[in-house]
Amino acid sequence: MPARILIVEDDERIRASTRLALEDEGYDVDEAGTAEEALTAFGPHDVVLVDLMLPGADGFELCRLLRRESGVPIVMVTARSDTHDVVAGLEAGADDYVTKPFVVKELSARIRALLRRARAGGAGPATALTFGNLEIRPDAGEVRLDGRTVHLTRTEFHLLCELAENAGKVLSREQLLERVWGYGYFGDARLVDVHVRRLRTKVERDPAAPTHVVTVRGLGYKLAP
Numbered sequence: 499m500p501a502r503i504l505i506v507e508d509d510e511r512i513r514a515s516t517r518l519a520l521e522d523e524g525y526d527v528d529e530a531g532t533a534e535e536a537l538t539a540f541g542p543h544d545v546v547l548v549d550l551m552l553p554g555a556d557g558f559e560l561c562r563l564l565r566r567e568s569g570v571p572i573v574m575v576t577a578r579s580d581t582h583d584v585v586a587g588l589e590a591g592a593d594d595y596v597t598k599p600f601v602v603k604e605l606s607a608r609i610r611a612l613l614r615r616a617r618a619g620g621a622g623p624a625t626a627l628t629f630g631n632l633e634i635r636p637d638a639g640e641v642r643l644d645g646r647t648v649h650l651t652r653t654e655f656h657l658l659c660e661l662a663e664n665a666g667k668v669l670s671r672e673q674l675l676e677r678v679w680g681y682g683y684f685g686d687a688r689l690v691d692v693h694v695r696r697l698r699t700k701v702e703r704d705p706a707a708p709t710h711v712v713t714v715r716g717l718g719y720k721l722a723p
Contacts, residue, residue, distance in 0.1 A: 500525055500526045501545065501609070502528065503527045503609065504527075505517055505547045506530045506532075506533065506548045507547070508552050510531070520605075520609075523602070533555035533556070533559060537560070537563060545571045545612055547573050547605075548573070550577075561574065561591040569651050571616055571653075573593065573595065573612070574588075574592040575600070576598065581688065588692040593612060594612065594679065596608065611680030615678075629665065629722065631703075634658060634662050641658065643703075649700075656678050657674065660674065660678055664720070664721070665722075665723040668717045671687040671691070672687075674718070690719075697711060
């Protein structure tokens with residue numbers, strides 16, 4: 499069954515051309531011109547493409563609203579590669595981003611990577627992994643901190659599982675891009691840094707002084723065993 503994509507873009511020409519291109523790639527595509535229309539149209543979608551510069555509620559707010567009710571993979575679309583915009587979009591809950599004008603083949607590759615990860619279900623071994631007050635159950639898609647369930651996005655969960663399966667071993671940003679996002683360095687190291695920061699707010703007692711997901715300066719990140 500084809501994956502269903504929701505495009506949220508206020509420029510009708512860009513929206514129509516993106517829809518046609520993605521349909522040529524084999525996807526079923528729905529459209530929305532505003533955040534409000536997107537929230538009404540949102541349903542059993544596999545991936546949502548969100549333009550950041552929307553009239554009314556912008557793309558940042560839409561990402562936050564979608565994240566409150568769903569773990570659906572979100573790709574933000576921005577006309578600028580400015581670090582502030584990219585980081586703000588990722589902090590709002592996006593999993594990845596593309597910059598206008600984008601090549602449809604690249605966008606499709608990113609969508610396929612997100613879909614592979616989303617459809618993989620549980621990640622890693624079936625046994626529970628325990629690191630002090632942090633428990634990870636890859637088979638059940640569950641994480642607990644001090645016995646309480648922690649709600650992670652799919653990307654955050656896969657990132658944590660990848661680090662957990664390699665506990666004590668430093669993984670570079672490039673390795674994490676390949677293993678978690680499904681592609682190498684046509685990705686962006688900011689994806690890793692922002693998601694690590696978001697992950698720490700959920701699995702660390704003090705995100706400013708992490709004891710689980712730690713930085714190894716100049717090398718990458720590791721999960722402390």
